[in-house]
Amino acid sequence: MTGSDKLALRLSGISKSYGSVRALNNLSFEVAEGRFFVLFGPSSVGKTTTLRTIAGLVPTDSGRVEIFGKDVTTAPIAGRGVSMVFQSFALYPHLTVYENFAYPLREEKVGREDIDKRVKETAAMLKLTHRLERKPNTLSGGEQQRVALGRSLIRRPKILLLDEPLTNLDAKLRHDMRAELKRLHRQFGMTIVYATPDELEALSMGEEIAVMRDGAVVQRGTPDELYEQPLDTYVAGKIGSPHMNMIKATLGVDMATFDTPLGKLQPTRKVKSANSGDAALLGIRPSDLRVAGQGDAFIRSTIHLIEPLGDVTVISVEAGGESLRMVLPEASATSMKPGDAVPIAIDASKIHIFRAASGQAMT
């Protein structure tokens, strides 16, 4: 194990229930030091509980939390060296921005001049120098968010937990803050665990993403891995926009060809442990569909909806009773209109195969 691969965090078999509600269900994952790790999933999937477990705000029912190899499952919050930014920012309303920053330091008996120096450094880094004497409720949402970040960063934590930090900001600010967070991560190199329900945030910021469902991690990997090889229909549906087209299919006797409403399809991926006649779902990303050129094998379809999105256009077509979405460059879609017949071709190497019953990948 090399230095850069040192584990910052390891959760194994964590379960947590609130009354009869199961928040975390045998959750396990580990995060390498210095990684920007994203917990991704819709709301109430257990992301926040996971972060609170790591911070020590909620005790676990079972399982083990390790931080830098040390078991901290029952350790007090203070000893964990973890800092957290809350979705609600949780700024101290009666203290100025300066005091909010200084608050964690005062407890650590840091000298007065040292506190002053670090507060001013942090404020400068987050462009809050002119706001230091203000109270939080007089600041804009973006500024409050930066104060919350600054208060967490000022202690130079080894691990920083971020709980949907951008959810309460407007779209433009979110974009800026995404870049800002990536910059801070590069600058300080601390380990970040970032919870978000937003696909764009997860894919654009995460070096590694854990997709969560029902209090457990479904799949973990780099954004590319999740996009290219989703382990099941859940992950396939969550990653990538517009969502993957799913076509009902039946595996043929040759164990490679599928009967579908669109006709026979032969994906490049090889199926594993399946029987002929098995029901399957073929997943095709909208960007892997194209208008068939001269000499291509093609499927007849009819356009019924055109959504121009600027540089690309999303076309909904109907083929063999199935509704498919495809993404085309804006230029190639300008002449199309609803009702037109359009021949479409599928990139066979990009077809994902899932079991119809379980949703698990068949490859």
Place this chain on the structure above:
Amino acid sequence: MTSTTVPAAPPAFTAFSPDNWRLALIAGIVISAVAIAALPSGVAFWITGIMMALVAIAATMNAVRRRYYGGLLVAPAIAVLFVMNIFPLLWSLGLSFFAYQSNQQTIRFVGLNNYIKVLTNDLAAKDNWAALTNTAMFVVFTVAAQMVIGFLLALLFSKQFPLRKYLLILVLTPMMLSVVAAGVFFTYYYDPTFGILSYIMREMTGEQFILMDNKAGAVAGIVFADAWMWSPFVMLLVLAGLVSVPKYLYEAAAIDRVSGWRQFRTITFPYIRGLLMLALLFRTIEAFKIADLVILLTKGGNDTMTISYHLIRIANEQNKTSEGAAISYLMLFMVIVLTNLYLYLANRRTQGN
């Protein structure tokens, strides 16, 4: 508004019309003044009353015809307020400048003499001075006891524990009791022969124990009863403040590794400071007027006389009505000064931070 019904123009001042309230007011004042000056007081009283009713009718008619419905709607409330609050207040203020006793017919204007007498002669008397210092003592002791106990109770009830809801109701009950009931209850409680307190003390020391036989004991008894009744009030206010503190602030503080005491000082206290001041203000004003428990428990004995009790004796038992009015106004003045001092200090602290 549609143009079909334009309100009638106000009548000319001299017009003899039921809605000419200006004329009615002037006529009412003149006739009443003449009646008071010329006729016996019994007759003048009724004439003045009739004149007031006339003015009221004219004003109402005017409001209906001119469509001042807003004014018409608040009029009953204002009338009640005037009859029940403003009039007695002004009447007693006026009375304090006269020499008048409710058991005698004579009344004589004496200017500030009542006030001068109260502030010099009366205050110089040992008993009255004692009543004043006793009141101050009761204010300090009862308010301090209520604030401390109420605050601690609020801290307790801000936590979740079994039976919390039912215990809360139980703790709030004293506040809802009549003071007389509480007073009687504590009379029995402190009773030298069969009171439970005396019984326990006798069992422990083997000697007769009478709580109320010296000043310290009497004051302690009254302060305890008052704190028992009014600590829940402080608790209720502080509890409202405590539950309004967002939980995530404590979590953030825990993550920031801030100690419990500093969490209290920088998070909890700012949220409840306003309500603490409010509780302090209410309880101080109330404590300043303390008389009921003193009457019920000691009847002013063992040097537990207070200003309020003194006032009741002067005004009701000795029938010195106008002198009582003067004392009341002096008390009101003291309370106003005290509360403004509080508010000034509270505001200065808020701005100072």
